[in-house]
Amino acid sequence: MAEAKKSLNFIEQIIEEDLKTTHKREELKFRFPPEPNGYLHIGHASSICLNFGLGEKYNAPVNLRFDDTNPMKEEQEYVDAIKTDVLWLGFKWAKECYASDYFQQLYDWAVEMIKNGDAYVDSQTSDEIAEQKGTPTQPGTESPYRNRSVEENLDLFEKMKNGDTPEKGHVLRAKIDMASSNMLMRDPVMYRCLHKEHHRTKGDWKIYPMYDWAHGESDFIERVSHSFCTLEFLPHRELYNWFVNKVSKPGEFTPKQREFARRNLSHTVVSKRKLAHLVEKGVVESWDDPRMPTISGLRRRGYTPQAIKNFADSIGVGKRENMIDVAHLEFCAREDLNKTAPRVMGVLDPVKLVITNYDEGKEEWLHAENNPEDESAGSREIPFSRELYIEREDFKESANRKFFRLTLGKEVRLKNAYIIKGEDVVKDAEGNITEIHCTYDPKSKSGSGTEESLRKVKGTLHWVSIKHALEAEIRLYDRLFYEEAPDGHKDKDFMEFINPESLKVITGYLEPSLKDATVLEKYQFQRIGYFCVDKRSSEEKLVMNKTVGLRDSWAKKKK
Numbered sequence: 290m291a292e293a294k295k296s297l298n299f300i301e302q303i304i305e306e307d308l309k310t311t312h313k314r315e316e317l318k319f320r321f322p323p324e325p326n327g328y329l330h331i332g333h334a335s336s337i338c339l340n341f342g343l344g345e346k347y348n349a350p351v352n353l354r355f356d357d358t359n360p361m362k363e364e365q366e367y368v369d370a371i372k373t374d375v376l377w378l379g380f381k382w383a384k385e386c387y388a389s390d391y392f393q394q395l396y397d398w399a400v401e402m403i404k405n406g407d408a409y410v411d412s413q414t415s416d417e418i419a420e421q422k423g424t425p426t427q428p429g430t431e432s433p434y435r436n437r438s439v440e441e442n443l444d445l446f447e448k449m450k451n452g453d454t455p456e457k458g459h460v461l462r463a464k465i466d467m468a469s470s471n472m473l474m475r476d477p478v479m480y481r482c483l484h485k486e487h488h489r490t491k492g493d494w495k496i497y498p499m500y501d502w503a504h505g506e507s508d509f510i511e512r513v514s515h516s517f518c519t520l521e522f523l524p525h526r527e528l529y530n531w532f533v534n535k536v537s538k539p540g541e542f543t544p545k546q547r548e549f550a551r552r553n554l555s556h557t558v559v560s561k562r563k564l565a566h567l568v569e570k571g572v573v574e575s576w577d578d579p580r581m582p583t584i585s586g587l588r589r590r591g592y593t594p595q596a597i598k599n600f601a602d603s604i605g606v607g608k609r610e611n612m613i614d615v616a617h618l619e620f621c622a623r624e625d626l627n628k629t630a631p632r633v634m635g636v637l638d639p640v641k642l643v644i645t646n647y648d649e650g651k652e653e654w655l656h657a658e659n660n661p662e663d664e665s666a667g668s669r670e671i672p673f674s675r676e677l678y679i680e681r682e683d684f685k686e687s688a689n690r691k692f693f694r695l696t697l698g699k700e701v702r703l704k705n706a707y708i709i710k711g712e713d714v715v716k717d718a719e720g721n722i723t724e725i726h727c728t729y730d731p732k733s734k735s736g737s738g739t740e741e742s743l744r745k746v747k748g749t750l751h752w753v754s755i756k757h758a759l760e761a762e763i764r765l766y767d768r769l770f771y772e773e774a775p776d777g778h779k780d781k782d783f784m785e786f787i788n789p790e791s792l793k794v795i796t797g798y799l800e801p802s803l804k805d806a807t808v809l810e811k812y813q814f815q816r817i818g819y820f821c822v823d824k825r826s827s828e829e830k831l832v833m834n835k836t837v838g839l840r841d842s843w844a845k846k847k848k
């Protein structure tokens with residue numbers, strides 16, 4: 290099995306080591322823990338594929354855990370979108386969990402900690418607390434409230450919980466060490482007062498736990514064995530362990546946090562906050578705008594779950610943060626769509642071609658294979674007639690010998706049809722070509738087996754019959770940012786690098802077999818690229834998104 294031969298990544302090595310020493314195989318459990326404050330993006334896909342991939346590999350459960358501890362930013366809409374996206378990628382969670390389901394348990398533990406002298410209510414302002422934090426080289430200063438009596442702490446904490454104190458009046462802090470070399474250990478805040486409705490617990494709570502207090506405890510409650518997060522949480526690990534240690538009994542099974550590198554993608558931003566900003570400012574239509582690096586945007590753009598999974602697997606997990614060229618993501622789309630997308634013909638920049646020796650009023654239905662890569666994809670019939678559209682760039686009045694498309698006096702093949710020869714052009718008053726006249730060889734029909742049909746000609750062009758053509762709105766996309774790392778500049782905001790030409794809408798002419806195409810169906814327009822039916826399509830008008838060209842048009846991919 291190819292799978293078994295693959296060398297283990299460092300996360301798998303950690304697990305293998307634990308299986309030999311501390312963990313039983315049946316104790317393995319993972320989780321994917323998004324905060325429902327936006328839609329998932331391609332960076333999350335890495336984390337999803339990592340956690341659910343480990344679940345598959347070790348036959349272990351993986352929970353979907355919503356880290357919903359901040360009602361200021363979280364919404365049910367995001368919960369629903371996250372579930373849709375994970376399912377669409379093809380993963381199934383063992384349990385759907387919410388940090389908010391643990392609010393009571395967390396509160397009870399916090400009360401215990403107060404009783405044990407491990408937490409206290411601080412009544413200073415956040416500015417005062419920040420001032421006392423010290424610096425990495427200088428210890429912090431202890432709060433004047435640090436030694437409040439247990440009774441006073443319990444009384445104040447209960448008032449905080451009931452909403453009987455002002456929002457900014459007090460916080461609950463863990464009593465650890467204001468001189469710790471790890472700044473996060475200098476009496477971190479566990480709870481703040483927020484009199485805001487939560488999307489699930491509504492008005493039940495007036496205090497909300499901070500990330501560090503809620504995350505490890507949630508892992509502990511769910512008996513997660515390995516809690517993987519991105520590298521910026523490395524310094525949080527000490528605090529994670531300190532909190533878990535406070536709530537667990539000696540010898541009890543506890544989770545362990547390990548870190549991997551965040552994945553960044555070029556020419557875009559992967560941060561929910563920044564993506565939300567693009568939506569709010571109207572730079573894009575919505576979270577699922579096909580230019581967005583969100584899972585829902587990529588889906589609408591025409592990406593398959595397999596293409597995204599192949600992308601995540603091919604970049605793997607690492608210990609160092611790096612930037613992946615978006616060309617690699619596009620390569621993964623192309624590779625998968627090449628196998629699965631049926632071929633059709635569509636002309637996006639049309640010029641009229643008249644076959645002067647083809648009878649007016651005559652039409653033929655020609656045989657065409659749906660996918661040369663996949664015999665089971667079958668075939669279809671496409672209409673042919675005297676007047677066709679071809680791409681404007683496929684014709685030149687006079688051209689050198691390297692131009693293998695249509696020119697006057699030379700032959701090319703029309704795909705699935707006949708060999709034609711350029712004869713003449715018709716121009717308007719400004720000299721623009723309005724019609725190309727050609728003749729066809731009636732004996733050269735593709736697949737007819739005649740000597741004429743087997744004649745070698747240099748070029749093959751795609752085309753559509755004008756009277757049968759289906760008019761469609763075609764949306765062509767370019768990178769949302771022209772800068773490789775839009776959020777990598779200290780002195781400039783990422784919004785300054787927006788590509789003003791990331792969307793171009795044109796009318797295309799497609800073969801009529803696309804008439805009944807349904808939303809999200811994907812096609813290869815031969816010689817052009819991959820296209821996907823957009824959700825804005827209707828019976829009256831087909832709308833299609835360009836997923837990616839047949840070749841890398843930016844040609845920046847390093848070999």
Ligand code: ATP
Pocket residue numbers: 321322323324325331332333335336356517518519550551552553559560561562
């Ligand atoms: P954002 O800044 O976009 O909100 P986040 O890390 O705050 O990202 P969460 O919802 O907390 O988002 O993330 C859920 C999981 O996905 C976390 O384990 C997080 O580490 C991981 N994750 C988020 N972004 C990336 C990324 N770019 N690459 C790899 N993993 C990521």
Ligand code: MG
Pocket residue numbers: 324
């Ligand atoms: Mg976040």
